[in-house]
Each structure stands twice: as structure tokens, then as C-alpha cells.
Amino acid sequence: DAKTTQPNSMESNEEEPVHLPCNHSTISGTDYIHWYRQLPSQGPEYVIHGLTSNVNNRMASLAIAEDRKSSTLILHRATLRDAAVYYCILRGVYGGSQGNLIFGKGTKLSVKP
């Protein structure tokens, strides 16, 4: 299975940008990079995903290294509501068991006022 490595925890100040790193050196050519986050007492929620090019949406940006062995989730202005555990997950594009969402430990982001 393709695996990801993330720091256990990170801290940020409110209204500052946050860069959450993820290493995935064994990524295959058909793996998408997905990010989810889990707020306290809630189920995970989808944040963003990408394959090769950088991606932007209303929640965040995803920067993918040229060799695809690492990626960075960027929150442009952290708010207190962004405090959560952030998961970087590889998913096979063709579905089946390789397309299942398999969670690791993630990065616990704390945001200070």
C-alpha cells in the first residue's frame, strides 16, 4: 500500500497562513492525493484532492511537488475553526480496494488566537 508521512502536530497563529506537509515517496502514477480534516466531535470532511497540478478551492490550496513525492496543504488564513486533525491520503484512481479511503494518524493542527 502507498503510505503517507505527516508530522504529528503543528501550531499556527490565527489569520496566518499554514502549510501542512505530507510525504508520499512511494506514490504510484495512478494515485490521487486527497486531504481530509476531522474537527473535534465530528466525522472527517473532504478538503481537496489533486493528481499532478496544484489545486485551489474555497477551503484550501494543494501544492504538489513536481516528482509527486510530497505535497503541501495550504490554509491561507487560519481561523480557530480550522483547528482539526488533517489527513493526507493516497487513493487509486481506478477504485476497488486501492480506491478506498485509508486513514493514517494525520497532523493535529492547533490555532492560537
Added chain:
Amino acid sequence: ETGVTQTPRHLVMGMTNKKSLKCEQHLGHNAMYWYKQSAKKPLELMFVYSLEERVENNSVPSRFSPECPNSSHLFLHLHTLQPEDSALYLCASSQANGAINYGYTFGSGTRLTVV
């Protein structure tokens, strides 16, 4: 509200009880999933249903029995549980298509305590 509703939100049951967890989605998704989240452990994928057929059972003990009567509903029947089964049980749904990668929508979970 995510569009995936789980009931009950909290459940306390004895080891000899039988109970069921319910999950409902009206997002038009055709795949549904059960996950278990124990304290200080990553989410574990338990069961996968695609087009109402169970396609994965990740070595889950038989005291957990899933049921998917239609594409909108998913149940997890529980019997003779152990205290170590106490956890947050999460349901998710997605639009499964062999060649397209869709995101999952999760419910808020059922917090289960086995006493």
C-alpha cells in the same frame, strides 16, 4: 449537516445486548462504508458496500454484522460486544465509479460505549 445522518448519536449497551446503528444518506451516492475510530488510533475501515453489495470486510469480528437494504441506508448490527469495541463508529458514502475518483461524505458518528 453533511447529508449523511447517523442514529443514535450515543449508545450505551451491555455485553449481552443486541443493538443496531443506522446510517442514512440522500446524496444519490451508491457506495457506503463503516469505519471505527478508537481512542488514539487511526480510523479503521470495517465494511464497504457498493451498489448494495458488500465488497469488503476487513477482518471484522462476526459480532459486527452490516446490512445494506438499499443504496440510501446502511445498518451495523451489534451483538455480544466487548468493552474494547467501545469507539466512535462512522458511516460514509460516496459515488463509486471504477474510473473516477469521488470524495467521501461522513456522518457525525455514533459514540458507542460497551459496559
